[in-house]
Amino acid sequence: MNARTQLFELSMEGRQVDEAVASIFHTVLFHRSLGKFKYKQEGSYSVGTVGYQDVDCDFIDLTYVCCSSVYLDQTLKREISGFSEALRSTDSPGSGQISLEFFQRKKSRWPFQPECIPWEVWTVRLELIKLATEHERQICREKVGDLLTEKILYITEVMNRHDYVPKVPSQAELDLIFDTSYPDIQPYLFKMSFTTSSPSTTTMGNTMKKLIRETLSI
Amino acid sequence: MSTQLSMQDKKDLEKFTKYLALRAAQIIVQSRSGQKVNTMCKPDSSAGDWFNLAIKELPEVSADAKRALCGEIVSSSVPLCIEISLKTVEGDKMVLETWSLGVLPEQSDPTVRVTYTVYNRMGILLKSLLSVSRTAPAYKLSRRQGPDSYTMCYRIYMGDPQLHNLGDNYKHMRVGQLCTPVGTIHLSVSYRTKMTISPTHKGRDSIMLKSDHFHSDLSPRHARYQQSEETSKSLSDTIKVGAFVINKPVIVNEEDLVIPDVPFSSLLTPKQTSPPPGLLMNPTNTKTATAGATTDSNNGNNERLNNDNTTSKCASQNGSRRSSCSMTSANDDFIMVDLKTPFAVTNTNSDVGAFYRDCQSAPQLQAFMEERTLAEQLGDLTKQLETFETNMQHYEDMLSSLCQTENNN
Numbered sequence: 001m002n003a004r005t006q007l008f009e010l011s012m013e014g015r016q017v018d019e020a021v022a023s024i025f026h027t028v029l030f031h032r033s034l035g036k037f038k039y040k041q042e043g044s045y046s047v048g049t050v051g052y053q054d055v056d057c058d059f060i061d062l063t064y065v066c067c068s069s070v071y072l073d074q075t076l077k078r079e080i081s082g083f084s085e086a087l088r089s090t091d092s093p094g095s096g097q098i099s100l101e102f103f104q105r106k107k108s109r110w111p112f113q114p115e116c117i118p119w120e121v122w123t124v125r126l127e128l129i130k131l132a133t134e135h136e137r138q139i140c141r142e143k144v145g146d147l148l149t150e151k152i153l154y155i156t157e158v159m160n161r162h163d164y165v166p167k168v169p170s171q172a173e174l175d176l177i178f179d180t181s182y183p184d185i186q187p188y189l190f191k192m193s194f195t196t197s198s199p200s201t202t203t204m205g206n207t208m209k210k211l212i213r214e215t216l217s218i
Numbered sequence: 219m220s221t222q223l224s225m226q227d228k229k230d231l232e233k234f235t236k237y238l239a240l241r242a243a244q245i246i247v248q249s250r251s252g253q254k255v256n257t258m259c260k261p262d263s264s265a266g267d268w269f270n271l272a273i274k275e276l277p278e279v280s281a282d283a284k285r286a287l288c289g290e291i292v293s294s295s296v297p298l299c300i301e302i303s304l305k306t307v308e309g310d311k312m313v314l315e316t317w318s319l320g321v322l323p324e325q326s327d328p329t330v331r332v333t334y335t336v337y338n339r340m341g342i343l344l345k346s347l348l349s350v351s352r353t354a355p356a357y358k359l360s361r362r363q364g365p366d367s368y369t370m371c372y373r374i375y376m377g378d379p380q381l382h383n384l385g386d387n388y389k390h391m392r393v394g395q396l397c398t399p400v401g402t403i404h405l406s407v408s409y410r411t412k413m414t415i416s417p418t419h420k421g422r423d424s425i426m427l428k429s430d431h432f433h434s435d436l437s438p439r440h441a442r443y444q445q446s447e448e449t450s451k452s453l454s455d456t457i458k459v460g461a462f463v464i465n466k467p468v469i470v471n472e473e474d475l476v477i478p479d480v481p482f483s484s485l486l487t488p489k490q491t492s493p494p495p496g497l498l499m500n501p502t503n504t505k506t507a508t509a510g511a512t513t514d515s516n517n518g519n520n521e522r523l524n525n526d527n528t529t530s531k532c533a534s535q536n537g538s539r540r541s542s543c544s545m546t547s548a549n550d551d552f553i554m555v556d557l558k559t560p561f562a563v564t565n566t567n568s569d570v571g572a573f574y575r576d577c578q579s580a581p582q583l584q585a586f587m588e589e590r591t592l593a594e595q596l597g598d599l600t601k602q603l604e605t606f607e608t609n610m611q612h613y614e615d616m617l618s619s620l621c622q623t624e625n626n627n
Contacts (some may be wrong), residue, residue, distance in 0.1 A: 016443040031345050035270040036261040051272040052348060063357065067347045068272075069259055149353040153391065156346035160394030162339060184259035 001117040003101075004124040004163060008151050011127040012144050013137070014088040018056040020148060021080045021124050025100050025192075026055070026066035027152050028122050029076070031159040032102060033067050033176070033187040038170050050185055061145030064152065069185045076192075085192035087128060097194035102188050104166045105176040114176070119166065223399045227332040230472065231398055234332070237268045238340045239298050239319055242347055242405065243283040243374060244273050246300045246317050250360040250370045269341035286374040294376065296320065299381070301329075301373040302356055307366060313383035314356040314370075315409035322404060327397035339396040343405060346394045354391070354409050384410045480514040 012020055035048030051068035066073070083098045100122045106115040131137050165188070166177045178186045223231075235349050248255055257272035266275070297320025303313045330336060351357060359386060381388060388408050395404040 004610075027349050030349065031342060034257075035263060038261065047263060047270050048261040049259065049263040049267040049272045052258040052345075053256040054254040054352065056254070061358075063254075063352045065352055067259065067346075071490050151352055152349055154395060156349055157392070158347055159342055160339075160396070162342075162396070164486060184261060 003121050004156065005121045005123065006154075007123045007125060009125045009127075010144070010160060011129050012130055013059070013140060014084075014128050016059045016140075016144055017087060017126060017128075018077075019060050019062070019083040020126070021083065021098055022066075023057065023060075023062060023064040023148050024122065024124055024151055024155070025053075025076055025080070025114055026073075027064055027155050028100060029072065029187055029190070030065060030067050031155070032120075032165075032190070033072070033185045034067075035180075036182075036184060036186050037174065037180075043170075045171070047186070053153060053178050057145075059141060060148065061142050061159055062148050064148075067185055069182060072183050072185060072187065079192040079194070081198075085195065086196050087126065091126075092196050095125070095127040096194060097123055098192065098194035100190060100192050101122045104189060107176070119164065220533065223328070223332075227399070231332050231336065232398060234337055234340055235403065236320070237397075238344070238403070239287060240280060240283050241268055241271070241273050241344055242317070242319055243298075243300055244275060244279055245344060245347050246302070246351060247372045248276065249348075250302050250356060250372065251371065252360050252363045267339065267594045269344055271341060271344055273344070279374075282372075282374045286376050288376065294321070296377050299375050299377065299379045301375070301383075302360075303371045303373070304356075304359065304363075304368050305371050306368045306518065311371075312413075313380075313410065314359065315354060315407055316379045316381065316384065317405070317407045318379045319403070319405045321398075321401040323401035325397065325402040326400055328399045330397055330399060336396065336398050340403075343394045343396055343403070347405060350391065350393045350407070354407060354410060355411075355413075360397060379408060384408055385412045387411050507608050 008024060010020060030050075030052065033050060035050050037045050037047055039045045041166045052065050053068040054063050055066055056063050080098065083096065086092060087094075101118045102120040103116045103118040106117055108115050129140075131140055169177050174180055175189075177189060179189050180186060255274070257274060259271060260267065261269060267273075283298075300317040301313060302315045302317075305311050347417055356370075363369050388410050390406060390408045393405040393407065395402050543560040
């Protein structure tokens with residue numbers, strides 16, 4: 001099965017990275033999280049309630065809504081700040097991408113690990129820019145806010161297409177579909193990963209340097 | 219289609235749709251309250267928590283929405299509208315946006331499960347509404363509202379959305395839709411893009427606020443640079459005319475420029491308009507007065523020409539007690555003033571000023587002093603070559619001695 005993929009490409013200042021990625025991923029996860037399931041007896045369960053909160057961005061003109069789950073926020077923050085640090089470090093090429101991947105597990109025979117099958121992937125590709133004046137920063141702050149607004153609208157459009165999502169399984173197989181580790185909410189199983197890469201227009205010199213570096217590192 | 223739908227499903231669907239409308243109204247109105255919303259996640263949902271979403275309930279909004287719904291939204295051919303408007307302290311009102319939730323009976327999906335699928339999709343639609351409501355322009359305005367500026371108002375009604383209140387070029391944004399066995403439920407918003415308010419109350423004076431304080435083009439620094447650019451255009455432009463001076467161009471006769479033998483004689487003839495003595499010391503002023511046309515000229519040659527005229531005139535009156543000015547043309551910004559006091563003894567021989575003038579510019583090369591013919595110059599060359607040849611031995615000795623000293627080192 002092919003996973004649905006969505007790609008957002010943005011360019012912004014280094015300090016806007018965390019908030020920009022968080023606003024996109026939190027909006028996706030808000031739609032992809034259910035209330036906590038509570039089983040009474042086999043085949044009968046109750047679903048908890050998802051709370052939400054407004055988040056004002058400091059470096060972007062934007063307010064977004066996310067699940068009011070401290071633990072989910074921690075998970076996201078940890079991964080996003082790892083990406084942000086790598087992207088903003090001195091030896092970074094100034095661009096990179098981070099992905100939020102929803103997957104389901106498929107049981108396999110012992111001793112193999114259960115197979116992970118992705119069904120939806122959201123990727124944010126970022127390019128860092130440097131601004132000289134406060135006036136430029138103000139413009140960028142508004143511009144990135146407008147761009148993220150577009151992305152949020154696109155996310156809601158995708159969510160209301162009602163495309164494939166895994167079916168709610170029986171109690172025994174619940175953690176093949178959902179992440180049951182959170183005490184307050186129950187998102188679909190997801191993982192995040194990031195890479196920082198050189199800009200697509202690599203020069204011959206850079207390519208050679210990279211080749212040499214890679215050869216030496218082996 | 220409706221025959222396929224069981225009575226229970228139909229009842230459920232009506233109930234779900236009603237609660238969807240009520241919760242949507244709550245979300246919209248609360249999003250324009252100016253407050254940040256924060257509700258807690260609850261592992262155990264209570265009876266009031268519809269669609270597994272912790273939406274706060276404002277009783278007033280619920281009552282208004284219920285009154286407007288007045289029955290079933292599903293059976294209604296018109297949508298439920300929630301209108302958000304802005305009201306200023308002056309009493310001016312402007313409609314910002316109109317949200318509408320309706321059912322299109324043309325598109326329906328009889329196979330969809332009411333209790334599970336429709337209910338969950340309604341939950342997703344409300345989540346989308348929460349996300350979208352924060353992105354509309356009215357959200358930012360609502361966060362800035364206050365009792366001394368403006369406040370947000372809402373109106374809930376059944377009927378076609380009144381979009382003419384939104385001004386020209388209003389925009390439409392779709393939040394989402396979902397198929398049910400009786401039709402497609404759709405939720406959308408139309409919002410104003412022109413934010414100019416036309417005051418209805420005249421005669422009220424409000425302070426005009428200018429928000430260009432930090433505009434770079436208007437900063438004092440920028441203005442200063444501009445000013446200095448202007449100054450450099452013409453020096454004469456900077457000469458300020460006194461506040462009560464009759465703005466009349468001063469006409470100067472050539473004779474007036476020549477200082478008469480008797481000092482301050484002009485003072486003795488009050489009727490005659492003569493330039494002040496300081497005039498001669500100001501080259502630009504002289505220029506404007508005599509040449510007139512060269513006022514705006516910044517050309518150094520012109521200036522020099524003028525100055526030469528002045529000095530030559532002064533020179534013709536040599537020997538008389540006078541104040542003369544001499545401008546060195548080599549360096550325009552340096553003005554050497556040779557002051558001769560009217561009652562001092564004339565001493566032309568030990569003229570420090572003259573000495574200074576002589577030394578200031580390099581003397582002319584003698585080579586250019588006397589014109590020589592080509593034949594003379596050529597003869598010079600052969601003579602020179604001859605001397606070089608005779609001294610050849612001497613040059614070689616010097617070269618070898620240099621080589622030797624190098625070796626010694």
